[in-house]
Amino acid sequence: MIKKIKIFLVSCLIASVLGGQEIPPLNLSEDGSIQVLSLRRENGTRIRYPDALPSLLQLINESSRVSFDPFPLFIESLTDERLFEHPILYINCDELPNFEFSNEENQALRRYMELGGFVYLDAGIKASFLGADLGHSYAAWEERPEVRQWFDQVLPGQSFNPLPRNHEIFRTFYKGLPDNEYLRLEESQKRLPDTVLTFVEQEKWPQGTYSLVGLKVRDRLACLASPICAMGWGRDEFGAWLPPISFRIRESAENFDETLQMASFTGKTFEVTREDGLKDIIYQIPGQRPLWVQEPTGRWRIFKYYSGEEISNYAHSFYARLGMNVFLYALLN
Amino acid sequence: MGKNLFLFCGLVALGFSAVAQEQSNQFPLPLGAGGPSAAPIAGAPVLTRSSTSSTMEDAARDLQSPAESERVGAAKLLGKYPGAQATHLLIGVLDDPSELVRRAAIVSLVEHINTGSFYSIGQPIYEKIFSKIGDVDVEVRRAVTALIPRLAFRLVQSFSQQTVINGRVVYRNTPGGLRSDLEALARKALEDPDAVVRQNMLKHHTILRIQILPNVLARLLDDNDKGVVLEAIDQARRYGSHIEIQQKFSALTKHPDAGVRSKLSRVSQMLSRSDSFYRSILRTLTDDPADEVATLAIIDLARVGEKVSPPMLLRIEEFLSQSKGFYGNAENLFFSLPVLGSKASGIYKALLDHPSSRMRAEAWAKFLLPVRASEDSSVWLNGLKDRDSEVREVILMTMRGRIQEATEADLQALLANKNAEVRSFGAELLLVADEELAKEQFFNFLIDENNLVRSTTLRVLARRKMDNWIMLHIRSLDDDEVQIQQAALDGLLSDSGEGTSALLEYVRKFPSHPISEAARRELLRKGIHP
Numbered sequence: 001m002i003k004k005i006k007i008f009l010v011s012c013l014i015a016s017v018l019g020g021q022e023i024p025p026l027n028l029s030e031d032g033s034i035q036v037l038s039l040r041r042e043n044g045t046r047i048r049y050p051d052a053l054p055s056l057l058q059l060i061n062e063s064s065r066v067s068f069d070p071f072p073l074f075i076e077s078l079t080d081e082r083l084f085e086h087p088i089l090y091i092n093c094d095e096l097p098n099f100e101f102s103n104e105e106n107q108a109l110r111r112y113m114e115l116g117g118f119v120y121l122d123a124g125i126k127a128s129f130l131g132a133d134l135g136h137s138y139a140a141w142e143e144r145p146e147v148r149q150w151f152d153q154v155l156p157g158q159s160f161n162p163l164p165r166n167h168e169i170f171r172t173f174y175k176g177l178p179d180n181e182y183l184r185l186e187e188s189q190k191r192l193p194d195t196v197l198t199f200v201e202q203e204k205w206p207q208g209t210y211s212l213v214g215l216k217v218r219d220r221l222a223c224l225a226s227p228i229c230a231m232g233w234g235r236d237e238f239g240a241w242l243p244p245i246s247f248r249i250r251e252s253a254e255n256f257d258e259t260l261q262m263a264s265f266t267g268k269t270f271e272v273t274r275e276d277g278l279k280d281i282i283y284q285i286p287g288q289r290p291l292w293v294q295e296p297t298g299r300w301r302i303f304k305y306y307s308g309e310e311i312s313n314y315a316h317s318f319y320a321r322l323g324m325n326v327f328l329y330a331l332l333n
Numbered sequence: 334m335g336k337n338l339f340l341f342c343g344l345v346a347l348g349f350s351a352v353a354q355e356q357s358n359q360f361p362l363p364l365g366a367g368g369p370s371a372a373p374i375a376g377a378p379v380l381t382r383s384s385t386s387s388t389m390e391d392a393a394r395d396l397q398s399p400a401e402s403e404r405v406g407a408a409k410l411l412g413k414y415p416g417a418q419a420t421h422l423l424i425g426v427l428d429d430p431s432e433l434v435r436r437a438a439i440v441s442l443v444e445h446i447n448t449g450s451f452y453s454i455g456q457p458i459y460e461k462i463f464s465k466i467g468d469v470d471v472e473v474r475r476a477v478t479a480l481i482p483r484l485a486f487r488l489v490q491s492f493s494q495q496t497v498i499n500g501r502v503v504y505r506n507t508p509g510g511l512r513s514d515l516e517a518l519a520r521k522a523l524e525d526p527d528a529v530v531r532q533n534m535l536k537h538h539t540i541l542r543i544q545i546l547p548n549v550l551a552r553l554l555d556d557n558d559k560g561v562v563l564e565a566i567d568q569a570r571r572y573g574s575h576i577e578i579q580q581k582f583s584a585l586t587k588h589p590d591a592g593v594r595s596k597l598s599r600v601s602q603m604l605s606r607s608d609s610f611y612r613s614i615l616r617t618l619t620d621d622p623a624d625e626v627a628t629l630a631i632i633d634l635a636r637v638g639e640k641v642s643p644p645m646l647l648r649i650e651e652f653l654s655q656s657k658g659f660y661g662n663a664e665n666l667f668f669s670l671p672v673l674g675s676k677a678s679g680i681y682k683a684l685l686d687h688p689s690s691r692m693r694a695e696a697w698a699k700f701l702l703p704v705r706a707s708e709d710s711s712v713w714l715n716g717l718k719d720r721d722s723e724v725r726e727v728i729l730m731t732m733r734g735r736i737q738e739a740t741e742a743d744l745q746a747l748l749a750n751k752n753a754e755v756r757s758f759g760a761e762l763l764l765v766a767d768e769e770l771a772k773e774q775f776f777n778f779l780i781d782e783n784n785l786v787r788s789t790t791l792r793v794l795a796r797r798k799m800d801n802w803i804m805l806h807i808r809s810l811d812d813d814e815v816q817i818q819q820a821a822l823d824g825l826l827s828d829s830g831e832g833t834s835a836l837l838e839y840v841r842k843f844p845s846h847p848i849s850e851a852a853r854r855e856l857l858r859k860g861i862h863p
Contacts, residue, residue: 054660055661058660069657070658253405254400254405264382265382304444308475308533
């Protein structure tokens with residue numbers, strides 16, 4: 001692992017030479033750890049998960065031989081000269097007050113990616129029906145419209161594409177879903193309700209994958225967008241995960257294809273892009289959680305919501321493992 | 334013939350649609366409303382959505398179906414229709430022989446409760462749901478125990494009772510509390526085979542107004558599930574005087590998990606206020622092999638007034654010095670240091686060179702706070718050489734306004750700093766420098782490459798009204814930088830005598846200069862017509 005990081009640092013240097021431009025040397029902490037940059041606007045909205053990124057970086061330090069500075073370096077603008085001294089830029093899109101970036105910022109971001117920087121847009125995917133609700137994630141398979149408009153200015157003519165389920169990013173460090181051993185559960189304990197576990201394993205996060213879209217610069221994945229993952233990274237002083245996370249599960253039952261077509265409904269519908277590019281139609285009554293979904297296959301399923309400590313712990317473990325994979329992939333590629 | 338039949342069917346369908354609309358007072362939506370991909374397929378029969386009442390009727394019928402899958406489907410669907418009718422239907426299947434139906438019903442009831450539509454339901458309904466805490470299916474038990482905070486207020490409600498005694502109507506309040514049979518179920522759930530159920534019950538038992546027997550809590554403190562043990566330690570705050578609990582606490586000081594021992598320290602600190610036994614637990618934990626546990630215990634002991642020995646202070650210092658950043662245990666410990674009083678200053682000093690910029694910044698803020706620290710300028714001048722702007726900013730904020738007199742060495746050190754905000758601070762200090770020294774040094778600041786430093790110097794000159802300050806300000810009105818022009822304008826305006834006159838003269842002489850427009854506005858505001 002250390003060797004690979006050295007290769008990365010050398011490749012940064014080569015990139016700067018090949019690019020014919022002088023860039024500042026990579027800025028490591030005094031103890032040699034890597035510091036992650038985080039964009040946080042001065043007049044940003046409320047910070048929802050302040051413990052998230054430090055907890056995740058600490059987890060990476062504890063679980064691997066990589067050394068991250070657990071405390072990210074916050075910058076207010078992408079024109080901050082320190083941008084080019086750090087290999088990873090983390091942006092929680094839900095914490096941005098808006099998506100207004102100056103031309104200078106967009107140029108700096110483009111140059112950053114061209115020179116080998118990696119941009120992680122957490123909450124860069126957000127299904128339209130979630131609206132202003134920041135506490136939910138939904139596995140849509142396209143970047144949110146604001147991100148699309150922003151990157152049209154950063155890299156005109158290029159677009160985000162869904163990452164395939166067999167992408168290396170899902171196997172960089174952890175592979176598959178957390179098992180009982182990882183969760184430190186006794187064999188006799190049930191980790192998730194049967195219905196929940198089946199859906200998670202087969203549809204929600206098959207083999208530990210998730211809905212990610214990425215944008216390549218010079219054939220390298222330089223920008224990644226995901227539904228909000230930071231909510232799954234934080235820990236309190238006793239090592240307990242926070243905040244609690246619940247699951248939205250699609251369930252079917254006898255005759256639901258007919259029942260849900262006919263059942264009383266007075267709300268709105270929203271289209272959400274699926275992994276295969278087709279659209280799910282979500283049925284929702286404003287102010288309530290989504291009711292059910294009409295899938296393009298003609299299948300109708302109902303949304304059910306499950307909560308509890310075992311569910312929350314499982315979700316946190318998944319998001320933390322995914323987060324580790326993303327940050328380590330960013331370092332190594 | 335065929336065409337006539339089609340027309341007839343269409344009219345009948347329209348008629349049914351109109352009836353449904355009347356019944357439900359809502360719009361019948363064509364299928365897939367809102368989505369282009371959901372547009373009705375040409376030639377397919379056009380269906381309309383049914384009304385809420387007819388959806389309910391269908392679900393009620395399906396709940397009675399002999400087919401388990403139909404009952405499950407109906408129970409799931411009813412979760413989407415919060416209201417008394419759907420709730421009562423779901424309550425009716427909580428004793429269904431199928432565990433799948435019971436699970437679906439309880440999950441749907443949770444949906445109703447979460448939508449806030451449940452409060453009009455009577456106490457017996459709440460009691461019925463709570464009684465499922467004894468269900469044979471673990472998923473149902475988990476769901477019910479997680480719901481306790483939402484159910485409890487009705488389960489333990491007291492009522493006013495009207496009785497007639499010797500012909501007189503007497504009103505009495507019945508005591509609030511859990512029904513005795515339900516209390517027995519709740520006590521049983523504390524020792525449920527499932528750890529999630531045990532943990533939920535521990536967490537919520539107080540709002541059900543039941544007390545845990547000391548021997549039961551002692552067993553839970555010995556649980557094989559970490560989550561249950563942590564919760565049991567937390568709840569032990571209420572039962573600390575029992576000898577069984579104290580014995581378990583002693584045993585838990587050797588628990589292999591550092592998180593459990595940390596929790597033990599925190600709860601022992603709370604209990605030690607009323608029971609000295611728990612100080613002995615804290616003393617034991619000060620020798621814990623894990624630094625985060627030991628340091629927490631040391632601080633907790635200090636909180637209850639015990640002396641902290643030099644080796645203990647050193648352990649805190651080492652733990653914080655070796656921490657990777659300013660978060661989690663290190664952050665909590667740092668903010669607890671004030672309980673050590675003046676002894677904490679040595680720890681703050683040791684952290685001034687910490688690799689984490691945040692830690693350095695916080696340490697500087699605390700270290701410089703005592704008045705004495707500001708007397709020795711070499712201390713904070715050294716800190717202003719920090720590579721991180723956050724650290725420098727904290728030092729500047731802490732020192733601003735607290736320096737009585739600036740020396741030549743101070744000003745030169747600040748002037749030599751490579752960061753503009755520090756040099757600007759040096760310019761600010763010209764205000765508290767000796768007059769001769771200020772005269773000697775101001776020019777060095779005035780020719781600085783940075784606008785902020787120069788503009789600050791101009792403002793200081795105006796404030797002190799140093800020799801030739803008006804001339805310098807008038808010349809600065811012609812500077813290329815707006816920031817300098819503005820500082821010069823502000824300085825001249827601040828002096829209603831010579832400064833304002835000089836400005837007036839300048840405006841009349843150079844009416845088209847960019848700053849003249851702003852100057853005219855300001856002069857007019859002061860009642861002076863340029």
